[in-house]
Amino acid sequence: xxxxxxxxxxxxRCLPVSYLGFAYxxxxxWAYAENRELNLPLALDSFVFEDRKALMGQLVYxxxxxxxETGVIQNVASxxxxxxIYSLDNLRERASLLFxxxxxxxxxxxxxxxxxxxxxxxxxxxxxSAPIKQARMGVSDAELIKREFKHMALLPQxxxxxxxxxxxxxxxxxxxxxxxxxxxxxxFPLLWLARSRPGGMVDSQRQLSEMRLHYESxxx
Numbered sequence: 001x002x003x004x005x006x007x008x009x010x011x012x013r014c015l016p017v018s019y020l021g022f023a024y025x026x027x028x029x030w031a032y033a034e035n036r037e038l039n040l041p042l043a044l045d046s047f048v049f050e051d052r053k054a055l056m057g058q059l060v061y062x063x064x065x066x067x068x069e070t071g072v073i074q075n076v077a078s079x080x081x082x083x084x085i086y087s088l089d090n091l092r093e094r095a096s097l098l099f100x101x102x103x104x105x106x107x108x109x110x111x112x113x114x115x116x117x118x119x120x121x122x123x124x125x126x127x128x129s130a131p132i133k134q135a136r137m138g139v140s141d142a143e144l145i146k147r148e149f150k151h152m153a154l155l156p157q158x159x160x161x162x163x164x165x166x167x168x169x170x171x172x173x174x175x176x177x178x179x180x181x182x183x184x185x186x187x188f189p190l191l192w193l194a195r196s197r198p199g200g201m202v203d204s205q206r207q208l209s210e211m212r213l214h215y216e217s218x219x220x
Contacts, residue, residue: 002026014148015195019048020060049145050138055131059149062128066156069121071107072114073100079108079163080121080156084211088166111167118160119171125160129153144194151187158184162214174215181212 002025004018023043027035041057049056067078074082075098082091082098091098095105107113132146139145158180164171172180185208192201 002029014152014191016060016145016148017152020044020064023048048139049135049142052136052138053131053134055135056137056145059128059131059135063125063149063153066121066125066128069117069124070114070160071103071117073104074098075100078156080159083159083163084155087214088163115164115167115169118163118169121160122157122171125153125157144191147187148191151184151191154180154184162211165214178212178215181208181215185209 002022004021020040024035024038024040027038027043041061042054044057044060045051045054051057067073067080070079072079079091079099086094092109095108099105099108107117129149132149135142135146137145158177161172161177161180165174165177185205188208189201189205192198192204
């Protein structure tokens with residue numbers, strides 16, 4: 001059985017995000033030994049996205065690995081996601097429970113190293129999501145898929161910028177963060193309703209909007 005488990009207000013509620021996991025799970029279920037080393041980007045382009053440019057499969061694969069760029073590996077979820085919910089100080093207080101020991105926790109507590117890793121994460125996400133403009137998918141919902149992955153790339157970038165803002169990094173101001181969050185908030189319900197029933201959406205929107213409180217707590 002392939003299972004897609006949503007959690008924490010469904011911010012990742014974009015079905016195509018799960019296509020890679022579905023494809024690999026189905027391939028292993030059908031022929032485990034033959035498909036352990038399956039070329040997932042190629043399989044996605046051939047059978048899921050029908051991308052004539054063969055770009056979307058690699059984009060999805062690479063975007064899924066963005067969490068590794070932080071150098072801080074979390075037991076559940078990822079740092080780029082957790083920074084939406086918790087302050088950096090709070091994450092550090094709970095480090096022994098949330099993060100892998102060793103280099104992950106060392107990076108988390110080192111402002112200079114963490115700052116560099118978050119900037120690297122922003123650059124990585126921008127680079128691996130850029131080809132979406134050139135993708136030529138043959139599926140009927142191609143344009144919606146592009147919107148969904150642009151949105152799913154913006155969310156971890158926003159998380160990285162939240163972390164940088166808390167370390168007084170000049171990468172963004174409170175005003176620029178408010179503006180970016182407004183874009184996320186505007187697109188979120190449109191993407192939700194494009195594939196899902198409205199149940200739970202209002203609660204998810206409320207939690208998303210609560211991030212704004214941090215940006216309004218001081219002058220830009």
